[in-house]
Amino acid sequence: MKPHRPLLATVLIPAAFFVAACGSSDNDNKSSASTQAAATTTATADTSCDKANLSLVKSGQLTVGTDKPAYPPYFEDDNPSNGKGFESAVAYAIAGRLGFAKDEVKWTVVPFNSSYAPGPKKFDFDVNQISITPARQKRVDFSEPYYTAPxxxxxxxxxxxxxxxxxxxxxxxxxxxxxxxxxxxxxxxxxxxxxxxxxxxxxxxxxxxxxxxxxxxxxxxxxxxxxxxxxxxxxxxxxxxxKAPGGDQWGALLQKDSKLTSCVSDAVNKLAADGTLKKIEDQWMGAAAGAPELS
CATH class of the missing domain: 3.40.190.10 (Periplasmic binding protein-like II)
Known part of the structure; x- marks a missing residue:
């Protein structure tokens, strides 16, 4: 049984403030230059997560780690690559958002306790019911949480x-x-x-x-x-x-200061926003798995 605990996560959202210039043409030029620089920065950010620009362990494939044996309802038939089970489905959904087809995703065995040990990783990210904790965040990166345990x-x-x-x-x-x-x-x-x-x-x-x-x-x-x-x-x-306050949160785990972290987080946020994560959770962690909602 994996260790779990609540997470205190702070999400910093940058805010842009636009001030209409009402003075000289010099102010107008500065405003225009500032706006253009912001647009350039946004464009750079938008393309940095394109598949061709991703920093990967092995070029041309997304390497995903998890432990073995891999248990249901997180994985089915001890086979993460079949796409069945909650975390297998989440991993492939993240991969899809990053531009990878299913056959471009390769799984590797990563023992649970070694996943969050400091040092280089032989995977791009790991999914294994790994709770996000401040202690672990000193050694590894986590994506935005893809699951909050009820x-x-x-x-x-x-x-x-x-x-x-x-x-x-x-x-x-x-x-x-x-x-x-x-x-x-x-x-x-x-x-x-x-x-x-x-x-x-x-x-x-x-x-x-x-x-x-x-x-x-x-x-x-x-x-x-x-x-x-x-x-x-x-x-x-x-x-x-x-549902109750203080639920344990899980995230995709990456090497500390990985260039891929922000892109995986962006993928998770988009999957949450479009309802994909909820559908996956309902399928594998809900009534079908023997855990109906009580209200």
């Missing part, structure tokens, strides 16, 4: 709470959660249960409480819920997911 409700399949269709259905449930997590805040602020949630010291205690029926449901982030139901509690299911 919270998820997990129950034993035999539990009545497993049939909940909304957050309101969980008001009277005995809810278990780990202390000091965003999940605890999400329970109190979003579900607002009629009784105080049961708080446990670590994740093992949370899982144990679910297994022995000490709680009706547990609330964890969605990636943890996938792992919990797949590997820790076989007779459990994800009741559903819900």
């Amino acid at each position: 919270q998820a409700v997990v129950a034993l399949k035999k539990s009545g709470a497993a049939n909940a269709k909304s957050l309101a259905d969980l008001k009277d449930a005995k809810i278990g959660v780990q202390i000091g997590t965003t999940s605890l805040d999400a329970v109190n602020d979003t579900i607002k249960p009629s009784s105080q949630p049961k708080v446990f010291n670590d994740s093992n205690d949370v899982v144990r409480a679910l297994k022995n029926g000490a709680v009706d449901v547990v609330v964890v982030d969605l990636p943890t819920a996938f792992y919990l139901t797949a590997a820790q509690v076989e007779d459990a299911k994800i009741v559903g997911q819900f």
